[in-house]
Amino acid sequence: AIQLTQSPSSLSASVGDTVSMTCRASQGIDTALAWYQQKPGSPPKLLIYAASILEGGVPSRFTGSGSGTDFTLTISSLQPEDFATYYCQQFNSYPPLTFGGGTKLQIK
Amino acid sequence: QVQLVESGGGLVKPGGSLRLSCAASGFTFSDYYMAWIRQAPGKGLEWVAWISSTSSTIYYADSVRGRFTLSRDNAENSLSLHMNSLRVEDTGIYYCAKDRGDYSVFDSWGQGTRVTVSS
Numbered sequence: 001a002i003q004l005t006q007s008p009s010s011l012s013a014s015v016g017d018t019v020s021m022t023c024r025a026s027q028g029i030d031t032a033l034a035w036y037q038q039k040p041g042s043p044p045k046l047l048i049y050a051a052s053i054l055e056g057g058v059p060s061r062f063t064g065s066g067s068g069t070d071f072t073l074t075i076s077s078l079q080p081e082d083f084a085t086y087y088c089q090q091f092n093s094y095p096p097l098t099f100g101g102g103t104k105l106q107i108k
Numbered sequence: 109q110v111q112l113v114e115s116g117g118g119l120v121k122p123g124g125s126l127r128l129s130c131a132a133s134g135f136t137f138s139d140y141y142m143a144w145i146r147q148a149p150g151k152g153l154e155w156v157a158w159i160s161s162t163s164s165t166i167y168y169a170d171s172v173r174g175r176f177t178l179s180r181d182n183a184e185n186s187l188s189l190h191m192n193s194l195r196v197e198d199t200g201i202y203y204c205a206k207d208r209g210d211y212s213v214f215d216s217w218g219q220g221t222r223v224t225v226s227s
Binding site: 032034036038042043044045046049050055087089091094095096097098099100101102 | 143152153154155158167168169170203205208211212213214215217218219220
């Protein structure tokens with residue numbers, strides 16, 4: 001099974017900052033990667049798929065990049081509603097579909 | 109709009125059984141793969157099982173294979189997960205999720221149903 005490692009596990013930032021977080025796959029997955037946002041008490045929300053394609057309705061301050069084994073989610077001009085936990089998911093090789101362990105973005 | 113409503117969670121003893129259901133609306137259910145994804149308390153997401161639109165293909169995580177059975181009823185727009193031989197480590201919130209269709213990612217999720225396995 002392909003393993004996904006997210007770093008950092010937690011991150012502190014302020015409103016207006018630009019932050020980046022990474023997801024590393026244990027083997028190459030081309031661009032078969034998605035990013036989700038999850039807030040406490042709510043289900044995950046799809047943000048980005050195919051590494052860089054923004055899901056409809058997601059603000060353009062969210063940007064995904066990468067291919068192969070290394071991927072990045074960047075959030076520019078952080079808004080209060082962006083503080084959440086972010087997960088990556090690979091869909092190159094399955095089963096199983098796998099998720100990363102998450103990056104928790106907290107307010108500084 | 110897409111709506112997924114899970115039900116059937118609860119408290120069960122180790123070795124017991126539960127049946128989770130997911131009622132779908134707002135889209136053509138029979139056109140899409142569907143999945144269950146779970147989240148243990150304070151932990152990350154774990155894919156559990158996935159079923160094709162016609163039920164011809166069903167995948168399970170190794171952790172549940174042989175104990176869980178996934179099925180769907182396209183006439184009733186519903187998804188079911190029969191869970192047997194439950195273990196303490198099966199505890200968590202179980203989400204029903206809709207596959208996007210063009211990519212194997214999940215673009216709609218239910219609010220989840222809580223399963224607690226404890227003696």
